[in-house]
Amino acid sequence: xxxxxxxxxxxxxxxxxxxxxxxxxxxxxxxxxxxxxxxxxxxxxxxxxxxxxxxxxxxxxxxxxxxxxxxxxxxxxxxxxxxxxxxxxxxxxxxxxxxxx
Amino acid sequence: xxxxxxxxxxxxxxxxxxxxxxxxxxxxxxxxxxxxxxxxxxxxxxxxxxxxxxxxxxxxxxxxxxxxxxxxxxxxxxxxxxxxxxxxxxxxxxxxxxxxxxxxxxxxxxxxxxxxxxxxxxxxxxxxxxxxxxxxxxxxxxxxxxxxxxxxxxxxxxxxxxxxxxxxxxxxxxxxxxxxxxxxxxxxxxxxxxxxxxxxxxxxxxxxxxxxxxxxxxxxxxxxxxxxxxxxxxxxxxxxxxxxxxxxxxxxxxxxxxxxxxxxxxxxxxxxxxxxxxxxxxxxxxxxxxxxxxxxxxxxxxxxxxxxxxxxxxxxxxxxxxxxxxxxxxxxxxxxxxxxxxxxxxxxxxxxxxxxxxxxxxxxxxxxxxxxxxxxxxxxxxxxxxxxxxxxxxxxxxxxxxxxxxxxxxxxxxxxxxxxxxxxxxxxxxxxxxxxxxxxxxxxxxxxxxxxxxxxxxxxxxxxxxxxxxxxxxxxxxxxxxx
Numbered sequence: 001x002x003x004x005x006x007x008x009x010x011x012x013x014x015x016x017x018x019x020x021x022x023x024x025x026x027x028x029x030x031x032x033x034x035x036x037x038x039x040x041x042x043x044x045x046x047x048x049x050x051x052x053x054x055x056x057x058x059x060x061x062x063x064x065x066x067x068x069x070x071x072x073x074x075x076x077x078x079x080x081x082x083x084x085x086x087x088x089x090x091x092x093x094x095x096x097x098x099x100x101x
Numbered sequence: 102x103x104x105x106x107x108x109x110x111x112x113x114x115x116x117x118x119x120x121x122x123x124x125x126x127x128x129x130x131x132x133x134x135x136x137x138x139x140x141x142x143x144x145x146x147x148x149x150x151x152x153x154x155x156x157x158x159x160x161x162x163x164x165x166x167x168x169x170x171x172x173x174x175x176x177x178x179x180x181x182x183x184x185x186x187x188x189x190x191x192x193x194x195x196x197x198x199x200x201x202x203x204x205x206x207x208x209x210x211x212x213x214x215x216x217x218x219x220x221x222x223x224x225x226x227x228x229x230x231x232x233x234x235x236x237x238x239x240x241x242x243x244x245x246x247x248x249x250x251x252x253x254x255x256x257x258x259x260x261x262x263x264x265x266x267x268x269x270x271x272x273x274x275x276x277x278x279x280x281x282x283x284x285x286x287x288x289x290x291x292x293x294x295x296x297x298x299x300x301x302x303x304x305x306x307x308x309x310x311x312x313x314x315x316x317x318x319x320x321x322x323x324x325x326x327x328x329x330x331x332x333x334x335x336x337x338x339x340x341x342x343x344x345x346x347x348x349x350x351x352x353x354x355x356x357x358x359x360x361x362x363x364x365x366x367x368x369x370x371x372x373x374x375x376x377x378x379x380x381x382x383x384x385x386x387x388x389x390x391x392x393x394x395x396x397x398x399x400x401x402x403x404x405x406x407x408x409x410x411x412x413x414x415x416x417x418x419x420x421x422x423x424x425x426x427x428x429x430x431x432x433x434x435x436x437x438x439x440x441x442x443x444x445x446x447x448x449x450x451x452x453x454x455x456x457x458x459x460x461x462x463x464x465x466x467x468x469x470x471x472x473x474x475x476x477x478x479x480x481x482x483x484x485x486x487x488x489x490x491x492x493x494x495x496x497x498x499x500x501x502x503x504x505x506x507x508x509x510x511x512x513x514x515x516x517x518x519x520x521x522x523x524x525x526x527x528x529x530x531x532x533x534x535x536x537x538x539x540x541x542x543x544x545x546x547x548x549x550x551x552x553x554x555x556x557x558x559x560x561x562x563x564x565x566x567x568x569x570x571x572x573x574x575x576x577x578x579x580x581x582x583x584x
Contacts, residue, residue, distance in 0.1 A: 008102040008229065008255070021106070023262060059114045060267025073262070075110055094266045095418060099276075099297075100351045100377035100386040101289040101325050 002029030010075065011039040015050040018057045018078030019043075024071040035080025054081040063089040102258045104235050105168040105227035107296045108134055108161075115268060115298045121158045122275070122319060123303040128158055130295070133165070140166025141223035143212060144197050149237075151193050151209075152282055153177045153186075153200035155305035159214035160282045161291045163199050168235055168254070171228035175237045176283040180569055189239060192249065192452075236288060237452060238381050249452035250381045259445035260289065260384040261296050263419035270299035276323040277316055279307045279330060284570050286325055286354055286377075289385035299323065309337035313344070320346040325377075327354040327571035328361060335364045342368050353377040353386070355571045356480070356498075358505065359411055366399055378413035378480065380466055382457075384446040388422065388478050390414030405473065411502075412477040413470070420444040423463070424472055434474040437496070439484055440466045469496065486575055488517040489525050490553055497575075500527060500556070503549045509537045512565050516579050518558050529556040530578045532564055558582065 005011075009022045013034035020039070032039045036051025057063075059077040064070065065084060071092065072082070082089050108130070111120070116131030128136070140163050144150060150167035152160060152174065160176075167174035175193050177186065179202060186204065194208030199217050235254040239247040276294050278301050280287040294301045302319045304312060307330055316324065324347065326334070331352055334342070350365070350372050357376065366374060373392035379385045390412050398409040416422040421443045424432040432438040441463045449457045449464035458464050469487065470480040481498045488495040497515035504513045511532040518528035531542065539559045546555050560582065566574040 008231070010229070021102070059110060075106060076113065094269075096266075097264050097417065098351070098373065098375040098389060098391045099293070099323050099349050100264060100353075100375055100389055101286055101293050 002031045004029055005032075009041065011041060012043045013037070013039055013047075013078055013080050014044045015048045016054075016078030016080040017076055018074065018080050018082070019076035020057070020063070020072040020082065021075050022070075023062070023073055026069050030070075031085050032082065033084075034078070034082050037080075039082075050080055052081070054079055056080065057082060058091070062092040062094075064092040065089050068092070102254045103168050103227040103229055103233070104254050104257050104261075104292060105137070105165050106258075107261060107292055108137060108165045109227070110267065111295050111298060118272065118298055119300045120295070121161065121301050121303065123156065123158050123305070126158060130298070133158070133161060133295075135222060136162035136218035137165035137169055138222035138224065139218050139220050140199075141169040142221045143210075143217060144170040144172055145195075145210065147195055148210065149173050149175050149193060149196040151175045151177060151190075151196040151198045151200075153179055153198060153202060153204070154214050154282070155179065156278060156282060156287070156303040157214040157305065158303075159199055159217055160287075160303075161295070161301070162218050164236075164288065164291055165295075169223060169227045171230065171233065173234045173237050176288070178239070178281070178283045189247070193237075238283065238285060238288070240381055248454065250448065251450040251452055252381075252384055252448050256384045256446050256448045257288075257292060259419065260386070261292050263444075263446060264386065264417060265293045265296050267296055268298045270294075270297040272298075273320070274322045275300040275302050275319050276325070277302050277304060277312065277319070277321040278325070279304045279312060280325060280327065280354070280570065284354070285379070285381040285385050286327075290325055307333075309333040313337070313342065316344055316347060322346055323349045323351075325351045325353070328352060328357045329355070329567055329571035331365055332358070332361045335361060335368060338368055340368070344369065344372075347372050349373045349375065349392075351375040351377045353379065355573065356482075357411070360505070362395075362410055363399065366395065376412070376414055378478070380468075382447070382449050382451075382464065383420075383442060383444075383466070384448060386417065387420045387442050387444070387446075388413045388416050390477070394477075408479075409473075409477055411479065412473075413480050414478065415476050416442070416478070419446065422472075422478065424470060424478075432471065435471055437469060437471045437481060440468045440470050440478070440480070442466060486516070488515065488527055490520070490527065491523040493553055495527060495554060499550060500529070500546060500554050503546055503554075504529065504531065504542060506549075507533070507537065507542070507545060509533045510542075514565055514573055514575060514578050515556070516575055516582065518579075518582050520557060526557040527554060528558040528560070528579075528582050530560045530562050530565060530581075532562055535561070 015035035112134035376390035520526035
């Protein structure tokens, strides 16, 4: 099931509107799910049923694993929760820089 | 990656927010999204999108529309002479030109800024091709033939993701855009403001009075200025400026005179000033001197802290920076050398010349400078401007700083002049009253620096030549000395 992804790849949830883009990913096979179902390249024709407990995703937030070995940008929010290899990934705290332009 | 994603996210998540104000025209992010789709629908296969006009809502629409159509966006300087423009047009075509000037040529399809945003829409997703080019910008060419810098989608997205948080602007925030569309700061402002959800208030042709009036009318909170613009605002203020909404001013694009930033900070004590140092080839800002560092330096009596008002600041988190000497070794603190940078936003690539990055990804900015013990970068000037007198490297900046410290000196530039004995010697072009004689100026340099720095020629000028984005035209000064 797992697949190797590269930065820039966009994945869509198959159970909600969530879409994410890989910013930084390790060069290894990853199992990425949202709402309990595998995510896929391109939007699904119709949405399946969500499984497990879900807190949702927020557009514009970055999500990372506990060790920060990977980073994803949520490009469209939804109701599902994203998990990689079975572990939920969380919102990464934003670094605040002054506005430069 | 594709920069169109920034607008797509903005129009989906905050489509109702006002995106653009230009004259009487107001557009939401949703409407800007539609305008970009209309631009994209007009692009024929093989065409680039070329923008040749002042600031107008069609500028952001064309920048994102080109990305949606999967073709580079090229912005040309509408102030160029007809001859210079024709040469650049030949390097850009075939292209869909967005312009209100009367130019025609082979390979040009022409649309007006007003009409290009109307009509049929291109529906569907933006292409996501690896390594695709987003923007081609001609460098200012202050030293020679302008080069066409290539910025890929991945470079610009790395800059945005490294410096801006999505929707981080409050609904009341508005940025005043005065830098022209053919300048990297103009491109960066559109991308950042869109991603942050900040209203863009456009001022197509800058005057100090016009800037202040528009900032008041639109309750502007953020602005980017080149040093000459800030100086003009200070000059026109008569000692007070009523801009209660203004919170942040970022500046860059040229060396900021100490007197200008100090005067501006005194006039606008509530405003946060940020110096943003960057190049076209680095997708805009790579170092920042933030508001706290400004205030600390301004208030300090310690010369090492005080001088930081003239610093480019510290590298942003996503950028690595090194100063290296002529042997290629990394310089210690306070040691002047050449500035190298590395990071995903650094393109370092020119059309026809390829990538200028070394095998480890480092880009030589061709700026000279040094880093202090705390990591603050000080830019000395362009490596090409160094005066080599009898084998000794002399930085124009150190001579200019000393002369500028004279209360009567309004502006000054030091350049290399041919010298039969030394190969090169110091020439100084200066704006100051005749009552300050050459001997006094020479003595000032001698007392503060070494005798080798004393100018051998001093030329009085009414004003120094700058280009419209505030870059000193040293080439023009050198030519006037040679005559």
